[in-house]
Amino acid sequence: MSKIYVLDTNVLLQDPRSIFSFEDNEVVIPAVVLEEVDSKKRYMDEIGRNARQVSKLIDNMRETGKLHEKIPLENGGVLRIELNHRSFHQLQDIFVEKTNDNRILAVAKNLSLEEEEKENGRPVILVSKDALVRVKADALGLQAEDFLSDRVVEVDHIYTGLIDLYINNDLLDRFYEKGELNVTELTNHPFYPNQFIVMKDSLGGSASAIGVVDSTGKKVKKLIFNHEHIWGIRSRNAQQTMAFELLLRKDIPLVTLIGKAGTGKTLLALAAGLMQTEDLGEYKKLLVARPIVPVGKDLGFLPGEKEEKLRPWMQPIYDNLEYLFNTKKPGELDAILAGMGSIEVEALTYIRGRSIPEQFIIIDEAQNLTKHEVKTILTRVGEKSKIVLMGDPEQIDHPYLDEYNNGLTYVVEKFKEQKIAGHIRLVKGERSGLAQLAADLL
Template sequence: MEQDDRKLFVLDTNVLLHEPLAIYSFKEHDVVIPMTVLEELDQIKDRKRDVSRDARVAIRALEDILGGKTTPEQILQGVKLPRREDHGDACGTLSIFPDHQLEMTHASLPDNNNDNRIINTALHLQKIHKPRNVVLVTKDINMRLKAKGAGIKLVEDYRTDQLIDDIRFLTTGFHQFKGDFWERKEHVSTESHGRHTVHTIPVKEVGDENFYINQYLIDEDSNFCARVLEKTSDDLKLLDLGKDRLLNIDAWGIRPKNIYQGMAMQALLDPEIDLVILTGPAGCGKTLLAMAAALEMVVERGLYDKIIVTRNTPEIAESIGFLPGTEEEKMTPWLAAITDTLEVLHKNDVNPSGSMNYIMDKANVQFKSINFMRGRSIQNSVVILDECQNLTASQIKTMITRMGEGTKLICSGNLSQIDSNYLTAVTSGLTYIVERFKDFEGSANIYLNGVVRSRLAEFAEENL
């Protein structure tokens, strides 16, 4: 490839914090790290937060390439990236640019903050490498706007972990047919397996939809509801569920209020499904269903030994040590949604607070910080990972790989309530696992359509 055909990518600090090995993601193109980025990584690496670990990994990755016998001249010119098994197509170069030596010009931004220095680096490289394409890569939306305004022609977000372009195309976990599903189904074979009825239908009679394992199928006009058990190039095997049956499922005194909750409840209570992903707007019942199903499976059915509840707490790594009490007591402010749910489940008891304490002891409900889950192997438990729209793909992978034999993981989140500075709905770890696990036979994903919390919450969700 000619030199002019290879792009020059200038990376912002947040790219390396989002993906510490991002330098290997640009294939045959060259990567430039401004000196300002190294300074920011140095300031972050000693903080008492999760992000400091990512900064240290990024620094070590840079040292592995640029350390040793590499001369300053070679570092400025560009050092060839070494081969890695997981990044076999990376064959460009990596260089450090001393942006502090840049002189102010009439076209550059004021040299008063780090973002401006990185933008000025990209402007300078764009000028001296013309006509070669220089691309500034940053996850900071405002910085992308500033860079465009300053005259950088190519500015991009870092999206190698983005599986879809628009959140509207995210898998919902179910497919709704118009009319009556059974119309014009001429070649159906039905078998009974104990209490279960399984239908085998030719794919061409079902439609052009790309169906996947554990996807739910419903229609508009009949009682039909089924779950895909198996898919081949010719046939679909469907487990017949029926809407009425789903709406009458009972878990810890809770019954579904709509068919979407019914599908979620069926997946939650199925011991063959190891991962259940619940998405949907605020007030659709994600946490309530997860907690009710967990109590039902642990206390009533005895399928699991305990319930572990955890969630992403951005500031917890710094502030948890200063709160009084045990880890569970320190976690209480961040897990108020769970305690609120327990109160709802026992509000009609003679002694609600006594019932809550008894059940938390009986079900062995534990509140854990996500920061202390690393390195664990969790066996025979129901793990509820709440508010996971704020987790990155790597953080969710860390959680999923903690799950041992006989453990069920329930992930829930609302993609319209992302608090992280660098995540969007399409780059959230929640979106990532919905797409990655949709063909896994041990997982189910349900989008809970409709707000059932209150008419006030429903109106707010639709009109605000």
């Protein structure tokens, strides 16, 4: 049986092409949703861009027919703008205020009542990213769903970049001797290029080894950078060792690091970037950037020149640089950076239109990027550059993103089969015992 889906504004602002995600069913957009979209199209951010895209998409559909009637969609469904069924009669005793959310609920409720009176009435489902709207819908006896088509991956299936395998001790000995094994000797399970394998003794012995799948996906080889100090930093756990392997290899120009606060993502990336830029000269510049998304209430406009305005947003980067350069006095780090000239700390606001060749690029807090923004960043990367995207998908400050539809998760899932990309999830916190306990308990 076909269904009627009533879309909330946040669904369209999250994914402008969401109207094509409901197969051969009828998609209804309440008129108040168009008003809300119209109020957002002047924004100069991702929400504004999506609002403008929705407007153009619906405007182009006027050539197919009248919007208040059923317009055929390319996926076999139909779309219409709902101008009627706005009566508040069914809601006035429950939700008194005529807010935009309640107007959308009124449309869905009246459509549902109309369908119930028909002999072959169709179910009406309200689709919203707003949990409270779904709760209200349930209170009214309406079916309500979250919009999940924008999710890159299902819950608990995010790629970790490593796998544990229990193998015979003979294979472990041969791996130590030859430095490699064929994947078919370990298991019939397929592996992704640059995926790490922690091999352990199947009989319970203490012997173990870490290997990485080569670009062909057919062999497991020893790590190249296993016991090195990088700019005074040494890995403290297996995942950090794997991260250094990805960060230091020239044949992997895209690296993604995921981990909770305190797992060392930023410090490891900066150390690897400094060594390859300053010591080895493999890159001309180290570029560090992060999206400007506040935690809590925004501070508003900040005084000073561009560098002074950016300083509060970029302070986490400077904290790590102070640790790496072992600075003690105020202003000492600024003097060092000014003297070196090869380290650039930027906001992602200024990246559009740039081409960035021969640079080691670090994008911090990438979980706050949308799919469109992360595409914009990756398409700026020039020849002989390496880019590192890192963040914690569980700590998102963007209003329309979650753990499963953000730009960082998007890149991890889309590039996991590519030989030019590598990924690892850092698990153990190394900042302090308190930080690790807070990350686990809170």
